[in-house]
Amino acid sequence: MFRVIATFVFAFLVYLAVTWSLDPASVLIGAAASLAAAVAMRPLELEVAPLLLLPHRLLFAVIYVPVLLWYVIRANLDVAYRVIHPKLPIRPGIVKARTTLKTAAARVLLANSITLTPGTLTVDLVGDALYIHRIAVPEKEPEAEMQRSIEHFEGFIRRILE
Amino acid sequence: MTEWTFGTVAAAVVMAAGALFNLLGCIGLVRLPDVYNRVQASTKCVTLGTLLLLTGVIILFGFGSMGVKALVCLWFVAMTSPTAAHAIGRAAHRSGIRLWEKSVCDEYAKDREGAVEAPAGSPPAEEVAR
Numbered sequence: 001m002f003r004v005i006a007t008f009v010f011a012f013l014v015y016l017a018v019t020w021s022l023d024p025a026s027v028l029i030g031a032a033a034s035l036a037a038a039v040a041m042r043p044l045e046l047e048v049a050p051l052l053l054l055p056h057r058l059l060f061a062v063i064y065v066p067v068l069l070w071y072v073i074r075a076n077l078d079v080a081y082r083v084i085h086p087k088l089p090i091r092p093g094i095v096k097a098r099t100t101l102k103t104a105a106a107r108v109l110l111a112n113s114i115t116l117t118p119g120t121l122t123v124d125l126v127g128d129a130l131y132i133h134r135i136a137v138p139e140k141e142p143e144a145e146m147q148r149s150i151e152h153f154e155g156f157i158r159r160i161l162e
Numbered sequence: 163m164t165e166w167t168f169g170t171v172a173a174a175v176v177m178a179a180g181a182l183f184n185l186l187g188c189i190g191l192v193r194l195p196d197v198y199n200r201v202q203a204s205t206k207c208v209t210l211g212t213l214l215l216l217t218g219v220i221i222l223f224g225f226g227s228m229g230v231k232a233l234v235c236l237w238f239v240a241m242t243s244p245t246a247a248h249a250i251g252r253a254a255h256r257s258g259i260r261l262w263e264k265s266v267c268d269e270y271a272k273d274r275e276g277a278v279e280a281p282a283g284s285p286p287a288e289e290v291a292r
Contacts, residue, residue, distance in 0.1 A: 018234055020227035076183060076210050083190040083203060092199050092262055096269035115244035116209065121202050122244075123251045123270055131270040133198045133251060142267070 008038035060159040067156065068113055075117045079135060093137040094123060097130045097146045101154055106161040113153050120146075173221040180214030183207050196262040197254045205247040212239055 011034035019026055082089055101107050111122040114132060121133040130150070138145050190203025216239070219232040261268055 014234065017230045020230060072206075072210055076207055079190065079203060079207060080183070080186040083186055083193055083207075088193060090194070090199065092196070092265045093267040094198075094261070094265075094270045095267060096273070111248065112241070112244040115248050116206065116240070119202065121198065121251050122248050123198075123255055126273075129273070131273075133202070135194075135199055135202055137267060 004038045004042055007041050008034050011037045057160050060156060064156045064160060068116065071117050075119050079119055082135065089136070091136050091139075092134065093142075094131055094133045095137060095142050095146050097132060097143065097150050098128050099130055099150060099154065100128070101157060101162065103162055106157050109157050109161060110150070110153055113157070114150070169221060173218045176214050176221060177218035180211045180218060182211070183214065184211035187211060195264075197259055198251055198261060201247050201250050201254075205243055205250075209239060209243040 012030060015030035015034055016022075016027075019030065021027075099107060099110055101110055107125060111125050111130065114120050114130070115122050119135045123131045123133050125131075132146060134142075134146075184207070187203050187205075187207030190207060191200050194200050194203055213236055216232045216236045220229045220236075223229045223232075225233070255270060
């Protein structure tokens with residue numbers, strides 16, 4: 001019951017923000033739609049939602065955004081360089097890495113973070129193994145290098161979601 | 163005419179950077195060899211480009227009716243785009259589209275050996291990608 005109410009409040013707030021209007025008809029439709037969405041979402045297990053309300057986890061979530069953004073921009077410049085270089089210096093391949101994160105939500109956030117960082121694309125997640133396509137696989141120790149960059153993300157994600 | 167204030171100049175710079183990343187993503191889409199590399203260029207340079215364009219909108223209009231819509235779009239694009247890229251890559255691999263012939267390794271195929279083999283006589287990745 002608590003989850004339905006929380007989902008309703010969140011959906012309704014997003015609706016109000018998007019429509020940006022307090023017209024009674026609009027608000028009424030928004031309330032009905034939010035309620036329908038909240039009831040429809042009931043079967044979904046969202047074990048992470050209450051965790052995110054803890055202040056120190058929220059703090060790390062807020063810090064994580066600029067950290068991730070910095071990686072995204074830096075890696076984008078790298079891909080841009082490779083794409084416009086006349087010789088197209090790429091060395092693609094799929095490498096495997098392992099994660100120590102336990103919960104499904106944390107693993108999904110890790111996989112999405114890796115995918116958002118250009119040059120790396122999570123192709124599949126099987127158990128604790130991540131299969132990552134890279135535009136440029138390093139010549140030396142490709143697995144160890146990938147493992148290191150994953151551990152960097154893991155440190156943050158563990159503090160947010162585990 | 164639009165006034166040249168700090169806000170409009172900042173918005174213009176951010177939006178120009180966004181358009182540039184979108185362009186680079188499209189160049190990558192044309193130049194890179196196989197599905198996997200192309201998905202990377204097209205979804206991610208373009209994600210950053212779109213996020214920058216939406217950020218420009220927020221700078222220009224502030225958190226009014228327009229800015230909040232842009233912020234919500236920003237969140238949705240940031241969440242759904244990597245998920246879609248992953249889904250395309252996984253579906254391509256599972257339906258037997260091979261990596262570019264100069265790719266250096268494929269641990270995924272090694273671990274999935276015998277699961278789904280590319281049907282005999284299926285075209286190489288290069289042709290499928292087009």
